[in-house]
Amino acid sequence: MAEAIESGIGAPVRRKEDMRFITGEGRYTDDFSQRGQVYAAFLRSPYARARLDSVDASEALAMEGVLAVLTGQDMAADGFGDLPCGWTVKQKDGSDMVTAAHPPLAHSIVNYAGEPYGLVVASSVAVARRAAERVITEFTELDAVVNPALAMDSEDIHAGVVGNLCYDWELGDASATDAALAAAAHVTRLDLTNNRLIPNAMEPRAALGIYDPGTGEHTLYTTSQNPHLERLVLSAFVKVAPEHKLRVIAPDVGGGFGSKIFVYPEETAVIWAARKLRRPVKWTAERGESFLADAHGRDHVTHAQLGLDEQGRFVALKVQTTANLGAYLSLFGSSVPTYLYGTLLAGQYKTPNIHVEVHGVYTNTAPVDAYRGAGRPEATYVVERIVEIAARELGMDPVELRRRNMIQPADFPYQTPVALVYDTGDYEASLDKALQLIDYAGFPARRAAAAVAGKRRGIGLSCYIEACGLAPSKLAISLGAGVGLYESGEVRVNPTGSVTVFTGTHSHGQGHETTFAQVVAARLGVDIDDVELVHGDTGRVEFGLGTYGSRSLSVGGSAIVGALEKVIAKGRRIAAHMLETDVENIDFEEGQFRLRDSNRALSFGEVAFAAYVPADYPEDLEPGLSEKAFYDPENFTYPAGTHIAEVEVDVETGVVALVNLVAVDDFGILINPLIVHGQVHGGLAQGAGQALLEQAVYDEYGQLQTGSLMDYCIPRADDLPDFLVDTTVTPCTHNPLGAKGCGEAGAIGSPAAIMNALTDALGVNDISMPATSEKIWRALSG
Amino acid sequence: MYQFRYHKPATLEEAVDCYQSAEDGIYLAGGQTLLPTMKQRLAAPSDVIDLSAIDRLTGIEVTSDEVRVGAFTRHDEVARHEGIRRRLPVLAFLAAQIGDGQVRNRGTIGGSVANSDPAADYPAAVIGLGATINTNARQIAADDYFQDLFETALEPGEIITRIDFPVPSRAAYRKFPNPASRYAVVGVLVADFDGRIRVGITGAGPCAFRGTALEVALQGNLNSAAIEGVEVPDVGFNNDLHASAEYRAHLVKVMARRAIADLVG
Numbered sequence A: 001m002a003e004a005i006e007s008g009i010g011a012p013v014r015r016k017e018d019m020r021f022i023t024g025e026g027r028y029t030d031d032f033s034q035r036g037q038v039y040a041a042f043l044r045s046p047y048a049r050a051r052l053d054s055v056d057a058s059e060a061l062a063m064e065g066v067l068a069v070l071t072g073q074d075m076a077a078d079g080f081g082d083l084p085c086g087w088t089v090k091q092k093d094g095s096d097m098v099t100a101a102h103p104p105l106a107h108s109i110v111n112y113a114g115e116p117y118g119l120v121v122a123s124s125v126a127v128a129r130r131a132a133e134r135v136i137t138e139f140t141e142l143d144a145v146v147n148p149a150l151a152m153d154s155e156d157i158h159a160g161v162v163g164n165l166c167y168d169w170e171l172g173d174a175s176a177t178d179a180a181l182a183a184a185a186h187v188t189r190l191d192l193t194n195n196r197l198i199p200n201a202m203e204p205r206a207a208l209g210i211y212d213p214g215t216g217e218h219t220l221y222t223t224s225q226n227p228h229l230e231r232l233v234l235s236a237f238v239k240v241a242p243e244h245k246l247r248v249i250a251p252d253v254g255g256g257f258g259s260k261i262f263v264y265p266e267e268t269a270v271i272w273a274a275r276k277l278r279r280p281v282k283w284t285a286e287r288g289e290s291f292l293a294d295a296h297g298r299d300h301v302t303h304a305q306l307g308l309d310e311q312g313r314f315v316a317l318k319v320q321t322t323a324n325l326g327a328y329l330s331l332f333g334s335s336v337p338t339y340l341y342g343t344l345l346a347g348q349y350k351t352p353n354i355h356v357e358v359h360g361v362y363t364n365t366a367p368v369d370a371y372r373g374a375g376r377p378e379a380t381y382v383v384e385r386i387v388e389i390a391a392r393e394l395g396m397d398p399v400e401l402r403r404r405n406m407i408q409p410a411d412f413p414y415q416t417p418v419a420l421v422y423d424t425g426d427y428e429a430s431l432d433k434a435l436q437l438i439d440y441a442g443f444p445a446r447r448a449a450a451a452v453a454g455k456r457r458g459i460g461l462s463c464y465i466e467a468c469g470l471a472p473s474k475l476a477i478s479l480g481a482g483v484g485l486y487e488s489g490e491v492r493v494n495p496t497g498s499v500t501v502f503t504g505t506h507s508h509g510q511g512h513e514t515t516f517a518q519v520v521a522a523r524l525g526v527d528i529d530d531v532e533l534v535h536g537d538t539g540r541v542e543f544g545l546g547t548y549g550s551r552s553l554s555v556g557g558s559a560i561v562g563a564l565e566k567v568i569a570k571g572r573r574i575a576a577h578m579l580e581t582d583v584e585n586i587d588f589e590e591g592q593f594r595l596r597d598s599n600r601a602l603s604f605g606e607v608a609f610a611a612y613v614p615a616d617y618p619e620d621l622e623p624g625l626s627e628k629a630f631y632d633p634e635n636f637t638y639p640a641g642t643h644i645a646e647v648e649v650d651v652e653t654g655v656v657a658l659v660n661l662v663a664v665d666d667f668g669i670l671i672n673p674l675i676v677h678g679q680v681h682g683g684l685a686q687g688a689g690q691a692l693l694e695q696a697v698y699d700e701y702g703q704l705q706t707g708s709l710m711d712y713c714i715p716r717a718d719d720l721p722d723f724l725v726d727t728t729v730t731p732c733t734h735n736p737l738g739a740k741g742c743g744e745a746g747a748i749g750s751p752a753a754i755m756n757a758l759t760d761a762l763g764v765n766d767i768s769m770p771a772t773s774e775k776i777w778r779a780l781s782g
Numbered sequence B: 001m002y003q004f005r006y007h008k009p010a011t012l013e014e015a016v017d018c019y020q021s022a023e024d025g026i027y028l029a030g031g032q033t034l035l036p037t038m039k040q041r042l043a044a045p046s047d048v049i050d051l052s053a054i055d056r057l058t059g060i061e062v063t064s065d066e067v068r069v070g071a072f073t074r075h076d077e078v079a080r081h082e083g084i085r086r087r088l089p090v091l092a093f094l095a096a097q098i099g100d101g102q103v104r105n106r107g108t109i110g111g112s113v114a115n116s117d118p119a120a121d122y123p124a125a126v127i128g129l130g131a132t133i134n135t136n137a138r139q140i141a142a143d144d145y146f147q148d149l150f151e152t153a154l155e156p157g158e159i160i161t162r163i164d165f166p167v168p169s170r171a172a173y174r175k176f177p178n179p180a181s182r183y184a185v186v187g188v189l190v191a192d193f194d195g196r197i198r199v200g201i202t203g204a205g206p207c208a209f210r211g212t213a214l215e216v217a218l219q220g221n222l223n224s225a226a227i228e229g230v231e232v233p234d235v236g237f238n239n240d241l242h243a244s245a246e247y248r249a250h251l252v253k254v255m256a257r258r259a260i261a262d263l264v265g
Helices: A002-006 A018-021 A072-077 A125-134 A148-153 A174-183 A226-234 A263-278 A286-293 A376-393 A398-405 A427-437 A441-450 A474-478 A513-523 A551-577 A606-613 A673-690 A746-764 A773-781 B012-021 B034-039 B075-080 B082-087 B089-096 B100-106 B111-116 B122-129 B213-220 B243-265
Strands: A038-044 A050-058 A066-071 A114-122 A136-141 A165-172 A186-194 A204-211 A219-224 A246-249 A280-284 A302-310 A315-325 A353-361 A454-466 A485-492 A499-501 A529-534 A586-589 A593-594 A601-603 A626-631 A638-650 A656-666 A724-728 B006-008 B025-028 B047-050 B060-062 B065-069 B132-135 B139-141 B147-148 B160-166 B170-177 B182-194 B197-202
Touching: A038 A066, A038 A125, A038 A263, A038 A286, A038 A601, A038 A746, A066 A125, A066 A219, A066 B006, A066 B075, A072 A724, A114 A125, A114 A263, A114 A353, A114 A638, A148 A353, A165 A174, A174 A302, A174 A353, A186 A376, A204 A398, A204 A724, A219 A226, A219 B139, A226 A246, A226 A263, A263 A280, A302 A376, A302 B082, A315 A376, A315 A529, A353 B132, A376 A398, A376 A454, A376 A746, A398 A427, A398 A454, A427 A441, A427 A638, A441 A454, A441 A499, A441 A638, A474 A601, A485 A551, A499 A513, A499 A551, A513 A529, A513 A551, A551 A586, A551 A593, A551 A606, A551 A626, A593 A606, A601 A606, A606 B006, A626 B132, A656 A746, A746 A773, A773 B243, B012 B025, B012 B047, B025 B034, B025 B065, B034 B243, B065 B082, B075 B082, B075 B100, B075 B111, B082 B089, B089 B122, B089 B170, B089 B182, B111 B122, B111 B160, B122 B182, B122 B197, B132 B182, B170 B243, B182 B243, B197 B213
Parallel strands: A038 A280, A219 A246, A315 A353, A499 A529, A656 A724, B006 B047, B025 B047
Antiparallel strands: A038 A114, A050 A136, A066 A114, A165 A353, A186 A302, A204 A219, A204 A280, A302 A315, A454 A638, A485 A499, A485 A626, A586 A593, A593 A601, A638 A656, B060 B065, B065 B160, B132 B139, B132 B160, B170 B182, B182 B197
16 A cells, blocks of 8 residues: 555656666667568658659669659549648638648649658668659759748749738737727837747657558558547548558657647658558658658747836737748648637736737748647747836836736636636746745845856746646637547456556657556556556557647546546445445445445455456446546646746857756646656756757758758757756646646746846847857847 | 778778779778768768778877877777876867767767868867878878868878877867857867967868967967957858857957966966
8 A cells, every 4th residue: 555655646656668768678660560561761852842843763663672653643643632730720801721732742842841742662761762862853943932021922832822821810809909008108019039940859750551451451650649630630631541441559659749749741651652562661750851841840920019007017918920830731730829829928917908910821841830838838938028028128126027917816717818718826826936946036146246257147037827738629629620629538447456548648758657557546546557558559549639738637637537437436336236235335445445434345456356257246237347438628727837047148159058947837736746847857958949059940942951960959968957846736627637737838938038037137138049159149249 | 871882901001902992982980970971871982991990090109299199099088098188188178078978989080180070179189289190101280281171181092090299388278169069160279389379270260270360469478368459350261050250250269268268377
């Protein structure tokens, strides 16, 4: 029993899966192989925009070991559909967004450098790649549209998409916001860019397609965060195979950060090729392909205005954003700069009037979609930068200005002017704890000491909020989502009392095998090692919507709790029968079905055994102990907190050192604080990367200049300080675990904190991310 | 990577023969530039001639006025070598800044100097210390060696065997690393040979070069104030995604000042 308590809710249990990972026993897509397997290499456009005139594969086909060269034309001829966008955004005028056709393999025009238009299949990777270079393709290069800020005034890149405008979207009351701004005592204005990022999961994308001509079953191993959604899209939209003839397996996956949510051309082509050639076909991306063809993140250009009254209370926020969607709409690309962005612009504040308009534009760059935080980092960046600057302009303490405007605990549930209803929170509790952790009061002394050493020191806050636990299905569908966003869970009790749990969420670094086992072990009173989690296989798990938007525990965990309650209810009936009493007299606690007010009890294992060997068993009850549940959340969850950064600038070189980073987050009830802190650490590192190091750069021709880790700088351990991480708790009010989600907060809150600290150090209002040493040097010299 | 023939000669003569009979041969030392380039299919040599078995390329010799480093010496060995740390600590310090642990365990001084990457660290030492490049055919003075972007005085097939560094009275190296690749955006080595000053600069231009204006200003006046008035023109400097020529020129002075401060306290 001691064991179970130490592994119960709130225990910092070490991750069960880590031994497998750190000893090299993890099995990733590329680790699976089949007899007769062959390999794909993709033909990719060298141009950002070009007409595809002809493809001559004769030389490649003549090479030994080459089985086939397949093109977008072949795929279209086989009746394949386009890759869909899963979220239809309604424009201001009520019309649907303008979607450009996105064939999995381009067949007449290519729209970004690296876009696949065919593949070579050969007996080895080396032969496939060499053959791909011998395919002679003729292109007519066309002028590329690269800069999102100029896209609407450039040549149309898709027929029928006027001004490259996918949508002109708004949320909030425009006239009330304009009126309030006009009447405001002070208006702070800010132009911002939110830099384009490239996700860089440690494991590159990969796919292995297998076709069984006997049964007609297709099996696709792939690096997916949501295998059921992948299957649904490939069946219903792309028409790869009917759903019952397609099994998608996402085995161990080495990180995703959003980039593996989407259905990509490559896995689509691999399963098609496998059927066409009747050979298992494998593809594993090289790092360079990941840079070119994984969905990128962020990429906003924004103008914002914040109006304040005489007392420093926010009266209106008006935000105009151009969001770069890339060459095509990725699976959720349309929703990120709209419903995951505009809805968060209230932040933690009681701003009564908010209006946001977003122009989603197409450009000749890789598709842009969700990347850790997805819309919410962009929203936080706008709100927390402009609030900070307003404080500076008014000569107010930025902490005091925030306090004055914060939604208070008594205000919940709080209806924002941008559609969301926050259920609970205590924002000042996180703020106070963060101020204490960073020793805010001691900052002036630290700044003075730094000045003596010739350094400029600055401090900055970010009080963020996010919406997680995607999502209430009806609400999401009413806003344009093509799928519900509930989750399924199944608890299968084995005859010997061990438990196999099935979830439709997917773990690719989040530690579900441990956290979910803790939830089950605590509720059933079994040892955590007697609980096994199964995920990532449409052939084993009934259904699911996968992992993104910090939804796994709050939505997927809640489904498992639903199944657990059914298991316990049935167990009580079995126990009542065996203890010769009525079910109302049976309590279940700490793994014992107990006859109330007696010392008579049956262990969970005894009851499980009886369910499968039903000798002494209720006549009106089915044998077996295995239950399923679906859980559809009532509302989003609202993690929130305060991040505070402290930086020091070397004025001679412009090098900035991130010297302190504090994060105090309210994630509701924590199941495993060790894993939660790990998630926060990773998010903070990515936030620091966005603020100081990372930027995807295309040149004017649409060629990616930052196509390798030599040029695209992801943060390393020595770029980061020791993080100080803590939590406050207001339990989520509407799910059974009280959990809100923790996967993205680090990346959402920290960039604004770091940039507020840096601009404080430099005495300027803005410097664009990433704040490289040269930009800082120029700010200091200019 | 494309297919190639692999050779592992035991002597220099064999290596040169091998090179001369190859259609498009290339020498392999530590492979820290060549192998990634081949893996990215940006280089497609017909023959790769591995120099690791040639005894004449190894060994470190430390005398009272010279440190002689065999071309096949790995960066990590230079960084840790007791004799070098005692006699020419700046070289050990510089070697310890190259790339990361994996790179230092494989990369060699000869490979780095032969490749003449504009952002490599060793060229700053070769220039700043006025080293002599020994090859299988001759000796080349540092000032004659680096010629342009990835271009040196080496003839096709010529192999660096050893690099001889004169020991200065004191020397210091300061590097401004690229945050992504950790190559030098700018690196400056300042050496004092009993009052005769040499300044070697890497990263800033197409290849390493001497900071002659800085040297003149510092002659007999080795302190950071002496270079305040020196102009570092950015003409011909590298100008890329990571740093403009103007910023590089600025960094040359900052790194020089810091190196001088290391020397004079």
